[in-house]
Amino acid sequence: MMDHSSPSGILLLRPARHSANIPAMPHPESDPFALDDAIPFPPPPARARGGEPLPVPADAPWLAGLNPEQLEAVTSLDGPVLVLSGAGTGKTKVLTARLAHILASRRAQPWQCLAVTFTNRAAREMKERVAGLVGPAAQDLWLGTFHSLCLRILRRHAQAVGLGADFTVLDADDQLRVLKQVMADQHIDAKATPPQALMGVIQRWKDRALTPDKVRGEHASDVAGGRGPELYRLYQDRLKGLNACDFGDLLLHTLTVFLADARVLEHWQGHFRYLLVDEYQDTNVAQYLWLRLLAQTHRNICCVGDDDQSIYSWRGAEVGNILRFDKDFPGARVVRLESNYRSTPHILGAASALIAHNQGRLGKTLRSGLSHESDSVEKVRTRAVWDGEAEARLVVEEIETIQRRGETLSSMAILVRAGFQTREFEERLITTGVPYRVIGGPRFYERLEIRDAMAYLRLVASPADGLAFERVVNTPKRGLGEAAIQSVHILARHAGVPLLEAARRLVETDELKPRARQALAGFVSDVARWRSLLDSMPHAELAATILEESGYVAMWKADKSPDAPGRVENLKELVAALEEYESLATFLEHVALVMENDAKAEQDRVAIMTLHGAKGLEFDTVFLPGWEEEVFPHARALAETGTQGLEEERRLAYVGLTRARKRALVTFAANRRIYNQWKSQLPSRFVEELPDEHVERSADRGLHGGGRQDSNAAWNESGWSDVRRSRQTARPAPAPLKTAPRQSGGGFRAGDRVFHDKFGNGSVVAVDGNKLEIAFDKAGTKKVLDSFVSAL
């Protein structure tokens, strides 16, 4: 997705050629538009650059089917443009068409266009769609996330911020590890100051483009007893020492480079003739500054956003950016897209009424751009259920019903507020055998074994990678304890050399006990040997060799825990994935930024994801569970930022509803177990804010519907008023309304053959209530809940 190799320290005039598996293309200068015949562009004129823009035929395919506003957004090429684009109004269509239009008009070459998205997924989608319109020229666009584009730029100027061109990008895990080390060095009590919290503060500083020396006054924080800025500086120093940077640094360093060297800034300002920005409402200060700097010369910047979908203020996003656009870019043209082509009128009506409860919006009216047969249009439904289990049961039953009517599972999604909510649905889906996929769950590259393996590869690719060294030097166990590692650290710090080099020197001394010395010597020479193979051996093969010879694979093969076989599988997958890349370095770079599950073979599955993760997606059917006070709106959002927090939660609800094309089901439970404590829940205020004319409310027997029309009488009748008073107190799980005891429950007896989704087949050894002890054929003996197994 990005290009990976460019000589450091040289200002290239255009991006380096794209990597491996993309077919080689003619040099842009000799043949700027290597287009298929099918692509309706005229041949390049002799004076392509700087010449008059070419007229674009009005019947160009990307202009087909655009409404007047969309058309304006696409064709207003000169000068700043702000597109206020409500949910489902065709924003991606506009962005892609605009790119095609720019290229067709010859106002810029592909590599002079910068298009920024927030997620890799959005970037990929946009690239595919643009490629569909303009062909392979799409490959030459600067199209990606802020982070990947910054990385690409920063690689060329790394030395200006004290990094080598081959610096590594740390993921969240490594970041925290480094920060913990810094804190330990400074004798900061990790209990009084949770590293996570300090990390968060530092990141917020970075989001605001504040380097350590700029943190003061209003931005100061009292974390770590006011030593935050100092620790921030030490953390940054430490990163430089490791020749590494974190996500926030990608932007921060790029800004630093721009501001430190006018020549560099001018170069890039001149380079990018057109800027397109997706999800503008979610840009933070650093990103905003970055954009504003880059847009100065040509001033052709087009930002697309929706203030009602701003849901990332917690990570530094400033809705204000969208509100002040025309101050920063005087004369900006503002285009509103208000025709929704996604959802039914009921869904639109419900969502619009909900979001209308927010103050301080730019204000848009979404109208339906679709025609619906009135009888096929369902109202948004809300339903009160007894507890989380009933909720999961209801949702899964509903899924099965809809599926039986002929709709696909992949047209349905369960959108939760927070990750922990997924569990109950997963359990239910497993017991009923409905295929599902958790999106944004534990990612492939975040798994323990993958991170270990990657550390091996990193260490071999760049021997100075101290974090990688630490991670694998005693994994698998080589008998190197804390004392030995400590010695390496001391020597490294003393001599000012990387850990691996320090280790090499250390084994030549008598510092270590013979045993440890031998182990370390073995490790050092192993790494040296693998390194010597770097150029001669294909990298995938090399990776396999490393994992074998280090004993890492053997370690998992010997591990008896049930997930060990899976880990070995994952390692194989990792090696296989490597083959897709040109080199080890390209691969490592890719992984640093695009930490995604490369979704496997498309199967028909229900998606489960967070509301945040769902932004930009759409489904025929959307399930919105857990609409209860303190869950959604989340208690912490309210506690931390009050009204602002509440409005952001409401926008989140709006995002959730507007994901639905045909139907939405909102559910809320009367009781929920949170941290192992049963709590009585109140329906979310958002439930009540939904307008009756677009909503159909119902409740399980004995529960009230949580709606406006439900009187207090109903409230009192159900006995909830008492509950409300004492809702903070823990109480045993009430179960008056439970129907029959779990059906999947009883029935198992010792000796039964059963199947478990994760552990496979096995025999029941013992039964304890709903807990079964099962001897699995492959995974060993485990205690599992009966709901996870089915009889064979």
Add this chain to the structure above:
DNA sequence: AAACGAAGCTTTTTT
């Protein structure tokens, strides 16, 4: 040095 057990924290959202 490794293995075991107790204690404490988590869970809001992510590039």
Add this chain to the structure above:
DNA sequence: AGCTTCGTTT
């Protein structure tokens, strides 16, 4: 509850 982290034991 489940997981990680820390401290203790072998």
